[in-house]
Amino acid sequence: MVRLIISGCNGRMGRVVETICSADPEFEIVAGFDLLGAAGDRDFPIYSSPSEFQGQADVVVDFSSPAALDALLEFGLQRRLPLVLATTGYSEQQLLDIDRAAGAIPIFRSANMSLGVNVLLQLVRSAVRALGEGFDLEIVERHHNKKVDAPSGTALMLADAAAEALPYTPEYVFDRQAVRKPRGKTEIGISSVRGGGIVGDHEVIFAGRDEVIELRHTALSRDVFASGAIRAAKFLAGITAPGLYTMSDLISL
Numbered sequence: 001m002v003r004l005i006i007s008g009c010n011g012r013m014g015r016v017v018e019t020i021c022s023a024d025p026e027f028e029i030v031a032g033f034d035l036l037g038a039a040g041d042r043d044f045p046i047y048s049s050p051s052e053f054q055g056q057a058d059v060v061v062d063f064s065s066p067a068a069l070d071a072l073l074e075f076g077l078q079r080r081l082p083l084v085l086a087t088t089g090y091s092e093q094q095l096l097d098i099d100r101a102a103g104a105i106p107i108f109r110s111a112n113m114s115l116g117v118n119v120l121l122q123l124v125r126s127a128v129r130a131l132g133e134g135f136d137l138e139i140v141e142r143h144h145n146k147k148v149d150a151p152s153g154t155a156l157m158l159a160d161a162a163a164e165a166l167p168y169t170p171e172y173v174f175d176r177q178a179v180r181k182p183r184g185k186t187e188i189g190i191s192s193v194r195g196g197g198i199v200g201d202h203e204v205i206f207a208g209r210d211e212v213i214e215l216r217h218t219a220l221s222r223d224v225f226a227s228g229a230i231r232a233a234k235f236l237a238g239i240t241a242p243g244l245y246t247m248s249d250l251i252s253l
């Protein structure tokens with residue numbers, strides 16, 4: 001039995017994690033963390049601050065906000081509790097804080113918990129290596145109109161995957177309206193679309209002079225992200241060694 005805490009439990013993703021875990025006999029949801037505390041009739045206590053939780057747990061799954069990170073890391077470090085961090089939009093300093101905490105406790109972090117996007121990352125690396133330098137790389141991400149961070153964490157992860165495979169260090173370009181000049185050869189353009197209920201869509205475009213290749217992943221429901229995070233929680237609950245774990249520790253590509 002895995003005793004689970006859901007951080008961001010009142011949000012869109014927190015509620016999907018709750019639904020899936022409530023039907024899984026391997027899980028017991030022992031608490032939730034969320035800004036406003038209890039919201040509606042739930043089967044577990046909800047705390048507005050991790051420090052209020054006095055019970056026992058095996059792992060935390062976090063889909064909340066970068067603002068929750070400090071308290072969550074402090075909680076994990078004090079309790080020696082593994083953390084699955086699925087939140088996006090962290091600052092550079094916060095990413096360093098996560099790296100440092102992973103020296104003491106197991107932390108699993110991925111900006112996209114779906115199997116499909118993690119296959120896409122691998123395809124992007126292969127395409128960059130195969131195509132060489134003659135193709136312009138552009139990433140277009142599309143999300144629902146409630147998403148607050150842009151570009152998406154996944155778009156940045158895709159750009160980083162391409163950068164790993166390129167023979168030069170690319171420049172990420174998020175905004176073309178402020179400059180009047182042709183596209184630079186070492187740019188990776190990243191564009192964000194926000195609208196309606198789009199769950200999550202990522203397109204990587206390789207534009208050559210005479211041909212274009214497009215690799216695209218579309219999430220049809222939030223279940224793909226929640227299921228990946230739950231799989232990560234099961235994996236992390238059985239791990240004692242500190243470290244920063246990612247989807248590549250879970251899936252073999």
Ligand SMILES: NC(=O)C1=CN([C@@H]2O[C@H](COP(=O)(O)OP(=O)(O)OC[C@H]3O[C@@H](n4cnc5c(N)ncnc54)[C@H](OP(=O)(O)O)[C@@H]3O)[C@@H](O)[C@H]2O)C=CC1
Nearest residue numbers: 008011012013034035064065067068086088111112113225
């Ligand atoms: N890695 C992945 O696969 C995926 C990652 N995400 C990421 O997960 C995060 C959450 O997404 P989503 O569920 O759609 O967002 P929501 O806004 O629906 O949910 C976030 C919840 O966290 C709460 N919250 C905000 N700040 C804090 C805080 N300081 N402490 C505790 N709780 C807090 C919010 O409360 P309130 O509403 O009152 O602000 C809200 O209830 C985002 O960063 C998103 O990008 C989403 C999908 C997949």
Ligand SMILES: O=C(O)C1=N[C@H](C(=O)O)C[C@H](O)C1
Nearest residue numbers: 088111112147152153154200
């Ligand atoms: O906020 C979302 O909804 C999502 N966020 C993640 C991101 O920023 O990449 C992952 C997914 O696409 C959904």
